[in-house]
Amino acid sequence: MFLLLVGVSTGALAASGEPAGYVELKRENFQKEIDGKQVDLYTLTNAKGMVVKITNYGAKVEQILVPDRNGKLGDVALGYEGLDQVMTGQPSMGAFIGRYANRLGGGKFAIDGQQYQASLNDGPNSLHGGKKGSRFVVFDAKQIDPQTVEMRYTYKDGEEGYPGTVPSRVVYKVTDDNALDISFDATTDKPTIVNFTSHVFFNLAGEGNGKILDHRLQVNASAFTPVDSTLITTGEIRPVKDTPLDFTKPQVVGARITSSYDQLGFVKGYDHNFVIDKKPGEYGLMARVAEPVSGRVMEVYGTQPGIQFYSGNFLAGAVPKDQGKGGHLYGLQEAFCLEPQVFPDSANKANFPSPVLRPGETYSGRITYKFLTES
Numbered sequence: 001m002f003l004l005l006v007g008v009s010t011g012a013l014a015a016s017g018e019p020a021g022y023v024e025l026k027r028e029n030f031q032k033e034i035d036g037k038q039v040d041l042y043t044l045t046n047a048k049g050m051v052v053k054i055t056n057y058g059a060k061v062e063q064i065l066v067p068d069r070n071g072k073l074g075d076v077a078l079g080y081e082g083l084d085q086v087m088t089g090q091p092s093m094g095a096f097i098g099r100y101a102n103r104l105g106g107g108k109f110a111i112d113g114q115q116y117q118a119s120l121n122d123g124p125n126s127l128h129g130g131k132k133g134s135r136f137v138v139f140d141a142k143q144i145d146p147q148t149v150e151m152r153y154t155y156k157d158g159e160e161g162y163p164g165t166v167p168s169r170v171v172y173k174v175t176d177d178n179a180l181d182i183s184f185d186a187t188t189d190k191p192t193i194v195n196f197t198s199h200v201f202f203n204l205a206g207e208g209n210g211k212i213l214d215h216r217l218q219v220n221a222s223a224f225t226p227v228d229s230t231l232i233t234t235g236e237i238r239p240v241k242d243t244p245l246d247f248t249k250p251q252v253v254g255a256r257i258t259s260s261y262d263q264l265g266f267v268k269g270y271d272h273n274f275v276i277d278k279k280p281g282e283y284g285l286m287a288r289v290a291e292p293v294s295g296r297v298m299e300v301y302g303t304q305p306g307i308q309f310y311s312g313n314f315l316a317g318a319v320p321k322d323q324g325k326g327g328h329l330y331g332l333q334e335a336f337c338l339e340p341q342v343f344p345d346s347a348n349k350a351n352f353p354s355p356v357l358r359p360g361e362t363y364s365g366r367i368t369y370k371f372l373t374e375s
Contacts, residue, residue, distance in 0.1 A: 021206065022075035023325040025063050029082030030055050037138035039083055042149045044174040049073060050371070052174050056141035057086060058134060059096035059151045059170055061200045063325075066178060066371040069295025076296065076371075078201040078208075078335050081325050088320045090330075091128075091135045092199045096170050096184070098134040099155045099162050100355065101197040102273070102308060102344035103127050105232040107161065109347035111191045111356060118161040124230055128199075130160030139170075148173045157190065164192035166357075179370035186363045193355040194363045195342040197304075201312065201335035204291035204298060208328030212312065212336045213254025218288045219247040219309065221274035225343055225352075229266055235349045237275055245272060250290070253311060253336065269313040269333065273306045273344050280305055280353065283366055287338050290374060301368040302340030305353045310337040340367045 030041035034057065041062070044052045051065040051073075062079035079094050080086045100118070107118040107126035119130035128135060139151035148171065155166040168186040175181050184196050203212050224245050225233045240246040244256035244264060257269050264270065278284045286307045287300040300307065315322055317331035324330050346352035357363045 021072065022063075022065065023081060025053050025081060025325070030057075030086075032083050034138050037140070039138055040141065042141060042143055044147050044149060044172060046147055046174045046176050046178070048176070048178055050174055050178045052172065052180055054149060054172055055083065055086065056139045056151055057083060058091075058094070058136060059139045059153075060086060060094035061172075061180070061198070062086070062094055064180065064200070066296065067373065069373040069375060074206040074294065074296075075325070076202055076204050076206060076298075078203065078324055078330055085320065085323070089324070090201075090315070090321055093201050095135040095199045096151070096182075096196065097128050097199050097339075098153075098168060098186075098194070098196045099129050099160070099166060100126070100133075100193055100347075101128055101195045101339065101341050103232055105230075105345050105348055109193060111163070111193070116161055116163060125232060133160060144171075147175070162192055164188040164190035164357075166192060166194065168196070170196070177370065178372070179368050182367040184365055186357065187361070188357050189359055191356060191358045193347045194357045195346070195355045196363075196365065197308070197339040197341040198367050199337055199339055200369070201330075201337055202289075202298065203335050204289060204296040205294055207324065207335075208326060208330070211254070211333045213252070213257065213333060214292060215253050215336065216250045216290045216292070217247050217253050217309070218250040219274050219307065220278070220284075220286055221276050221307070222248060223275040225273045225275065225306070226263055227266055227272065227344075231267060231271070233273065233343060233345045233349065233352075235351060237351070240274075245270070245274070247274075247309075250288070254333075257311065257333075267313055270309050270311040271313060273308050273341070275306055275343075276304070286340060289336070289338070295373045295375065297372040297374050299370045299372065300338045300340065301366075301370065303365045304340040304342060304367075306341050306343045308337065308339040308341055308344070310339070312336055340365070
């Protein structure tokens, strides 16, 4: 038997004698029935006081409380105070993305000579699984223990144009060393394509505390995959050297973000897939981000071949879509995302890692966001 922590008092979690500095999320604000399934808010915690709150609507991470260099907890994940706001807010914010993360050019792909057409929801392209990908569905959830919740969703054959019935599972776990560990797997009864990722929007200074341009980013990647004007990868794998996308050594995010480099112009900042320097399928360090004022550091580990760095270019401070916790209006470049993944449009690029999953195979992966501090 375990203790399910819900409705935790912010005062109890804050440093003694100091204001909490974050909004308490109330479980009842996330409880509702959608499509015949019960939506709820699940709280994960460890002995060190780290807290993560996740709703099974879209398997979305709504809050991550971690300490700064002085031990004071702060909320480093953008999110919403209740399910109604989640449903009218940024659809990708905090979500576990499937069946196919990132973009598919024209929504088209072929497997064994058979052509398929996914739904279009991003101009001429399909983005994050289509019009009703996993961002908009209710996962079946079960809390395993105070640190772990398991969520399952079965993609139907033909759903959003993708072939195959695909039972999937994602397990969120808060570890004792202050990490959010995300493991996932899926199978299929027909050849299909699968690409899952986590789409948490981070600000290590604290959500609602301004832009992320002073964060220092390092990415373990000597190349990236350029995009065209419709944001579809061209198939080229380009060295980052001598470009504003060179994060092989720590760089301030805002230092080159207004460069005239065409890749930054296409996406109004950074929204690119980096080719990670490690063996395929190997679990290893992908990226590291540090915020100078709070001293918070986040390391990203994963098994995937690529990682998408997004600098919050399309946050606009608009109501209701960008109105988050505490009434904060999330504006331009007030968050970043680091999304381990198979390369975008990999289904249409023979030189990219293949996203094809066949009957009898298991697609699986792991993503870890580990939180540290530095002086």
